[in-house]
Amino acid sequence: MSLKPAAQNSQPLHQTNGIVLDSAYQGIDAAGWNSLFQQARKAQLEQFIADLFGGKHINNSEDRPALHSALRNLDKSPVLVDGKDVMPDVAEVWHRIEALCNKWVGVTDVIHIGIGGSDFGPRLAIEALAHVPDIESRGMRMHFLANIDTAELNRILQRALPHSTKVIIVSKSFTTLETTMNAKAVVKWLKNNGLTESQIGKSLFAVTANVPAAEAFGIEQDHIYPFWDWVGGRYSVWSAVGLPIALQYGFDTFKEFLSGAQAIDQHFKTAPLEENLPVIMALSLLYQQQKHHIKSYAVIPYADALDWFPKWLQQLDMESNGKSVDRDGKPVKFSCPVVFGSSGSNAQHSYFQLLHQGTEIIPIDFIAVREPMSHLPEAKAHHRILLSNCLAQAQALANGKKTDNPNNTYPGKRPSNLLILPKLNAFYLGALLALYESRTATLGALWNINSFDQPGVELGKVLAKPIEAALKDGGTVQANAGIDEVTAARINLFNQ
Structure with missing residues (x-):
């Protein structure tokens, strides 16, 4: 039937x-x-x-809204969060993105560092729009670095030209382990290729809700693009997280x-x-x-x-x-x-x-x-x-x-x-x-x-810390409050 x-x-x-x-x-x-x-x-x-x-x-x-729709509210009609209209701040980010598109000249490579919601959306958009017939493209190589596995890092660093590379570090909290470690590795690569501290500072950009952490990392204040707590990571491609779209295909395409x-x-x-x-x-x-x-x-x-x-x-x-x-x-x-x-x-x-x-x-x-x-x-x-x-x-x-x-x-x-x-x-x-x-x-x-x-993603992150410490130590591990017997045995297999 x-x-x-x-x-x-x-x-x-x-x-x-x-x-x-x-x-x-x-x-x-x-x-x-x-x-x-x-x-x-x-x-x-x-x-x-x-x-x-x-x-x-x-x-x-x-205890917060979910207002990713405000990020594409091109009419700028008021959107209130706890009585405050957020659209002036959103529009200011649009203005800064457009200005950045006009400033970048001679850039051959962009390394976008982020994972999960900081990666999937812009990666999908860059890939999809690359196939649009006759789309205007600035021709930069757009690299997405998400995995902590250095295979992805190595593949990117072998292709990118350090003196004409820009780096965008995307993390709402600016504490995401994979993102911060990859970012440090890319900064080290820039140093090893002869860039001065001043040149590196001009190459680094951040998209985050944690501005002090980005500044502590070495990002210049005017290179930091805000991210608000009422935007979830997986709903964030419409924000400055989507910078690669505007940089590669122009701000008008990003607006479309x-x-x-x-x-x-x-x-x-x-x-x-x-x-x-x-x-x-x-x-x-x-x-x-x-x-x-x-x-x-x-x-x-x-x-x-x-x-x-x-x-x-x-x-x-x-x-x-x-x-x-x-x-x-x-x-x-x-x-x-x-x-x-x-x-x-x-x-x-x-x-x-x-x-x-x-x-x-x-x-x-x-x-x-x-x-x-x-x-x-x-x-x-x-x-x-x-x-x-x-x-x-x-x-x-x-x-x-x-x-x-x-x-x-x-x-x-x-x-x-x-x-x-x-x-x-x-x-x-x-x-x-x-x-x-x-x-x-x-x-x-x-x-x-x-x-x-997404509370379910947190437990594994917490448990990974003592396991990483045990792997770093390299000795024999016994089961304890943070590591059960099966995991202890598996750590010992790696430490042999």
Whole structure:
């Protein structure tokens, strides 16, 4: 039995700003959608959206707003945080970013040092926009240094030219271990290549909420770009964290990126739930959880330029909503599924076997772009094949195929969304990211989860300190309050 086709489904097509969401293969009938919208209203979703944009302290565990939308509020309409309009400060950062774009001349390499939310967003944007036909680029080599593994550091330092390199250190707290250690290593490399203290000072920039720590590191005051506590790291690419976008492709392109996100913000804020794309996407996933108890979902962009998008989304979704208790500390029935994905059609030759014939139902978001991403003579023919594969996979997953040979039988009834972008440029990249940010926040509201803290990442960091000390000491370790027996034995294996 196949999922209901569009003609029998309840208004499967929804649009905003040229973006189309087709939910026809979700298998949700009119009664099902009505029930879902009733659930959303019972969860007070409309009030949650108003509170989100209104600067209320919806991050209840840390007692702060979640106002990343202010970072792309190009109209500069007042956004109040505890009675203070934050837009003058945000606009001042825009002005400084634009000024910096005009100052940098003769820069061959930029080393952007940050991890997690300080890395995924700008890395994704730089990679995606590099594939936009005819985009204006300043041609700098943009290096992203995140991993504490020196393999990544070594690869970058072998390519970069020290006397024409600028370094951007991104850390909200300016205490992130991986970031500070990598930054010290890059400064050492600059010194070893003959740069004076003055030259190094002119090469270093920081994006942080901890200005004193950045100054103590040696960053000049006018090279420090602010970061506010009402912006979560994974929601920060719209701030000065996105400096690489403006520096590489120009400030006008960065503004287009912000404008796309702002357009989705306006849609999310004002559209009725029944027409609201982030809400519909969230409710379709909730439906599959309730009906099939799904444990994972896949996002497959049929655009090679978006190959980094699933990695960005993994952090957004699983760091935001990967929790087992709600805002009141009570156990939740549902929370974030495991997120995975990669670009199509490559993904078809990897894990689609499991998607089609595996024992678990795994919903999929297919993302397609109407226009090809190159001007090659073969572009239209290649793009036609790319889109045909996207549509065919969705159809096969939904409808399946029955044969007398169990090995060649496809069970079907595998749900999916199709999201269509008119083209992939800075505007629609910004819109795509904001669309999923809003969907993530919506899911958090539906599950009554705080999507804006991440306490689960802290324990491992704390435990790593005594383990690192034991590895540095090099002696035999016994189990103690900070190191259990298994870990002590493993440390001793490394220390042999």
